[in-house]
Amino acid sequence: MRRSLPSFLALLTLAASLAGQAKPGHVYGISFFQAQPGKGDAYNKAIAEISIPVLDEMVKRKAIVSYVALNQVAGAGEYSHVYIVEFTDWAALGAFPARQNEAAEAVLHKSWSEAVAAFTELRRFIRNESYRPAGQQP
Secondary structure, eight states, X not given: XXXXXXXXXXHHHHHHHHHHHOOTTOXXXXXXXXXXXXXXXXXXXXXXXXXXXXXXXXXXXXXXXXXXXXXXXXXXXXXXXXXXXXXXSHHHHHTHHHXXXXXXXXXHSSOHHHHTTTHHHHEEEEEEEEEOOTTOOO
């Protein structure tokens, strides 16, 4: 537990600032990944070339409200990369995979699964979590 405390505090600080900007009904999807040993730089390059352009296209298409991709620079924990994606509602969260694929086809001219096929060599999936701003009624 002690090793992940700095990571938890950093996420808590980020969550507090995002919650202050949150609009009623918005939902947040958070995904955690761990770069494979010695593959952090290659994974960051792949994120810049594949993930970010697709997420930017999704914002442009209004499939998502916003996103932030984080790379851990201090602390020790079970993950090295975190993605926080803001959705207008639960339906938009549910539509994410299909809309992500559409954006990948538009930007990269291939499906999302084809685009990230090499990611399995670069990182390990940890988990996905979904949140809504605290204090909001369902």
